[in-house]
Amino acid sequence: MMLASHPAKRISFNRTIGDGDLVIVYERHDNMKAITVSEGSVLQNRFGVFKHSDWIGKPFGSKVISSKGGFVYLLAPTPELWTLVLSHRTQILYIADISFVIMYLEIDPGCLVLESGTGSGSLTTSLARAVAPIGHVYTFDFHEQRAASARDDFERTGLSSLISVGVRDIQGEGFPDEFIGLADSVFLDLPQPWLAIHSAAKMLKQDGTLCSFSPCVEQVQKSCDALQSCFTDIRTFEVLLRTYEVREEKMESIHGDSNGSNGSLPCKRRQCSDGNYVLSSHTSSVMARPCGEARGHTGYLTFARLKCSS
Amino acid sequence: MCSENKEASSRITWEGCSVLLDINDGDRLVFARLSPAAKLKIGNKNCSLKPLIGCPFGTVFQLDSSSDGPFLSPLQPKGNVNNTEEIKDGQLNGEVRDNRSLIDNNTAQSLTGEDIEDMRRQGAKGDEIIEALIANSATFEKKTSFSQEKYRLKKQKKYAPKVLMRRPVARSICEAYFKKYPLKIGFLRVDTLSLLLSMANVSSNSDILVVDMVGGLVTGAVAERLGGTGYVCNTYLGQAPYSMDIVRIFNLSDEICKRILRCSMSDLLSQKESQQQNLLNDESQSNDQMNVLGGIEEISHSSENAISDLGAENTTLPALRACKAAKAGEKASPEVVDSWKENGFSSLIIAAPDVDTWTLVKDLLPLLSNSAPFAIYHQYLQPLATCMHNLQLGKMAIGLQISEPWLREYQVLPSRTHPCMQMSAFGGYILSGTKICSS
Numbered sequence: 001m002m003l004a005s006h007p008a009k010r011i012s013f014n015r016t017i018g019d020g021d022l023v024i025v026y027e028r029h030d031n032m033k034a035i036t037v038s039e040g041s042v043l044q045n046r047f048g049v050f051k052h053s054d055w056i057g058k059p060f061g062s063k064v065i066s067s068k069g070g071f072v073y074l075l076a077p078t079p080e081l082w083t084l085v086l087s088h089r090t091q092i093l094y095i096a097d098i099s100f101v102i103m104y105l106e107i108d109p110g111c112l113v114l115e116s117g118t119g120s121g122s123l124t125t126s127l128a129r130a131v132a133p134i135g136h137v138y139t140f141d142f143h144e145q146r147a148a149s150a151r152d153d154f155e156r157t158g159l160s161s162l163i164s165v166g167v168r169d170i171q172g173e174g175f176p177d178e179f180i181g182l183a184d185s186v187f188l189d190l191p192q193p194w195l196a197i198h199s200a201a202k203m204l205k206q207d208g209t210l211c212s213f214s215p216c217v218e219q220v221q222k223s224c225d226a227l228q229s230c231f232t233d234i235r236t237f238e239v240l241l242r243t244y245e246v247r248e249e250k251m252e253s254i255h256g257d258s259n260g261s262n263g264s265l266p267c268k269r270r271q272c273s274d275g276n277y278v279l280s281s282h283t284s285s286v287m288a289r290p291c292g293e294a295r296g297h298t299g300y301l302t303f304a305r306l307k308c309s310s
Numbered sequence: 311m312c313s314e315n316k317e318a319s320s321r322i323t324w325e326g327c328s329v330l331l332d333i334n335d336g337d338r339l340v341f342a343r344l345s346p347a348a349k350l351k352i353g354n355k356n357c358s359l360k361p362l363i364g365c366p367f368g369t370v371f372q373l374d375s376s377s378d379g380p381f382l383s384p385l386q387p388k389g390n391v392n393n394t395e396e397i398k399d400g401q402l403n404g405e406v407r408d409n410r411s412l413i414d415n416n417t418a419q420s421l422t423g424e425d426i427e428d429m430r431r432q433g434a435k436g437d438e439i440i441e442a443l444i445a446n447s448a449t450f451e452k453k454t455s456f457s458q459e460k461y462r463l464k465k466q467k468k469y470a471p472k473v474l475m476r477r478p479v480a481r482s483i484c485e486a487y488f489k490k491y492p493l494k495i496g497f498l499r500v501d502t503l504s505l506l507l508s509m510a511n512v513s514s515n516s517d518i519l520v521v522d523m524v525g526g527l528v529t530g531a532v533a534e535r536l537g538g539t540g541y542v543c544n545t546y547l548g549q550a551p552y553s554m555d556i557v558r559i560f561n562l563s564d565e566i567c568k569r570i571l572r573c574s575m576s577d578l579l580s581q582k583e584s585q586q587q588n589l590l591n592d593e594s595q596s597n598d599q600m601n602v603l604g605g606i607e608e609i610s611h612s613s614e615n616a617i618s619d620l621g622a623e624n625t626t627l628p629a630l631r632a633c634k635a636a637k638a639g640e641k642a643s644p645e646v647v648d649s650w651k652e653n654g655f656s657s658l659i660i661a662a663p664d665v666d667t668w669t670l671v672k673d674l675l676p677l678l679s680n681s682a683p684f685a686i687y688h689q690y691l692q693p694l695a696t697c698m699h700n701l702q703l704g705k706m707a708i709g710l711q712i713s714e715p716w717l718r719e720y721q722v723l724p725s726r727t728h729p730c731m732q733m734s735a736f737g738g739y740i741l742s743g744t745k746i747c748s749s
């Protein structure tokens with residue numbers, strides 16, 4: 001269960017891992033895996049063999065040891081962790097875009113949100129968290145198998161009561177008429193989003209919000225064009241994250257000809273080229289620098305708001 | 311700040327509701343509470359906010375004049391579409407005009423200020439004045455369609471100001487402050503705020519521990535996401551709670567306001583209260599309560615003028631007294647505090663520019679349940695780097711990461727798409743991670 005449907009079901013000091021629970025097995029920050037605990041099963045990885053039965057009854061956040069003495073951590077699933085472990089059936093949205101979309105669409109508990117395509121359900125999972133406990137996400141993909149896999153995933157993450165997955169060609173047919181005038185927000189991640197914009201406008205409530213995600217600027221151009229007639233406040237953004245690595249490094253520091261030792265730091269005398277001696281010592285400090293590689297582009301996010309017809 | 315449930319989620323304004331007024335495309339941003347008596351000064355004209363009551367959010371108003379003086383009336387959406395069409399045509403047909411023969415001097419406009427005042431007295435609308443200005447401009451025809459549009463916009467702002475009425479939600483409130491008064495919110499940019507909420511897994515039915523020294527913006531944003539379930543525990547060092555006056559700007563329902571509680575850090579860190587301590591506490595609580603409430607009133611009072619108009623001009627705003635007694639930010643009862651101590655918080659968000667990050671985290675992290683995520687905002691990198699290093703050494707958390715969000719807006723126009731010329735170069739840093747069981 002990713003979300004607490006009831007206060008008593010949330011993660012707490014007292015809640016422990018049970019048979020059938022979904023856990024995120026953490027090896028390293030760039031190596032995690034989703035596993036459904038099952039009494040008789042084992043997890044085998046480079047650290048050895050882990051028996052699920054050893055996990056049951058331990059709190060989430062525990063470190064567990066393998067037959068060979070290796071270890072992993074067992075974490076409670078969150079939409080952020082899920083995005084890192086889900087199976088990629090399509091390109092997916094990541095945390096920076098996802099967070100911005102939810103805030104900029106002004107989604108909060110109780111909202112009705114329409115989405116297409118579902119893809120791998122990465123965004124859908126966060127949309128569900130945002131509308132819980134009483135809102136709903138209706139998500140559509142024209143690819144039958146993807147829709148079915150997404151449904152399975154939402155079952156597994158315990159979100160199926162908040163999400164309905166429909167199979168439908170949204171570019172061709174638009175969203176179903178039953179949602180006309182009911183949606184607080186619409187999100188599009190489609191190859192030709194401009195074909196769905198007219199339908200999206202019909203679905204939205206007054207002052208409702210729309211977002212379209214597209215990797216290419218030509219798509220953005222066409223979408224913005226299509227938005228002009230019914231939407232206002234049309235804005236396009238790109239959002240990225242730069243991550244930092246933190247290290248404690250020893251560094252030598254040179255003190256001019258000073259009067260001897262420098263606290264408890266290790267010192268040594270060195271002869272300079274001019275024949276004089278200087279004291280050098282090591283100091284260690286914690287330093288941060290940007291990681292060398294980063295995602296340079298994901299997509300453009302175009303937002304708009306349905307014009308008021310007061 | 312607090313209002314009936316059905317009203318708070320409404321897309322139509324009501325008397326006593328809080329609104330964000332965006333005057334002339336963000337030139338001025340004003341937070342106001344709607345009442346028949348409320349007045350807003352635009353240019354040199356004072357107009358009543360009464361016509362705004364009962365209108366949908368998203369409505370654009372224009373300033374009209376009548377014999378009774380200036381008044382705001384809803385603008386019918388139309389012009390917009392045509393204007394952009396015009397630009398498009400100019401582009402598609404290939405722009406032929408350029409500005410080689412343009413000489414801008416004061417003689418280009420033959421209408422005088424007096425002429426314009428005359429027109430007004432005869433009841434001319436803002437749009438008509440603009441058309442007259444264009445007709446009497448010797449240079450308008452020679453301008454490129456792009457600069458014609460700019461000219462029209464400039465005149466519109468002056469002679470036909472527009473007021474867009476927005477819903478005051480986390481997004482619009484954060485953007486407004488970031489644009490006009492960023493210091494108050496610790497330079498927390500909207501994308502950074504959105505990341506804090508995700509990284510701390512803010513979701514219904516959770517109890518979120520918050521250190522909010524950014525005016526209540528984080529507290530309000532978390533409460534909005536909780537939607538009247540779970541709790542936001544707004545904690546503070548020392549005796550006096552931190553200001554939460556931004557929370558009043560949100561239209562939070564009573565149900566949501568009740569979920570915002572305050573608790574001092576020393577109360578959270580002390581052992582579970584025994585019966586006897588409870589008695590003692592009850593007494594001091596009632597005193598505290600008075601202080602807290604006193605604090606709120608005072609803050610809202612002194613800050614109301616400063617923040618209500620995030621621009622700089624003067625506004626007359628009704629006192630917030632019209633609204634019901636503030637329910638947000640009451641002191642957490644000993645029972646609730648005990649339940650937090652027993653179950654642990656679901657997550658932690660810190661936005662405390664003035665407190666040492668590591669010492670805060672060292673104390674607060676043990677209050678989180680195991681596997682709980684946390685997100686810490688800071689404008690400077692070093693305190694987060696030190697904190698991250700210490701958490702690693704102490705094996706207190708995993709999945710540690712410092713991220714710096716980057717946000718760029720684009721101008722999208724036919725054949726003229728490019729990143730905007732101005733951007734915010736810095737939105738702060740976030741340290742995020744997940745607490746693990748101590749071994």
Ligand SMILES: C[S@@+](CC[C@H](N)C(=O)[O-])C[C@H]1O[C@@H](n2cnc3c(N)ncnc32)[C@H](O)[C@@H]1O
Nearest residue numbers: 092093117119120121122123141142169170171
């Ligand atoms: C890039 S994926 C969406 C990824 C998703 N946003 C996520 O975060 O996991 C695009 C999806 O759109 C679907 N799609 C493409 N054209 C469609 C159409 N006309 N109607 C409905 N879905 C469509 C594809 O099958 C694909 O699964």
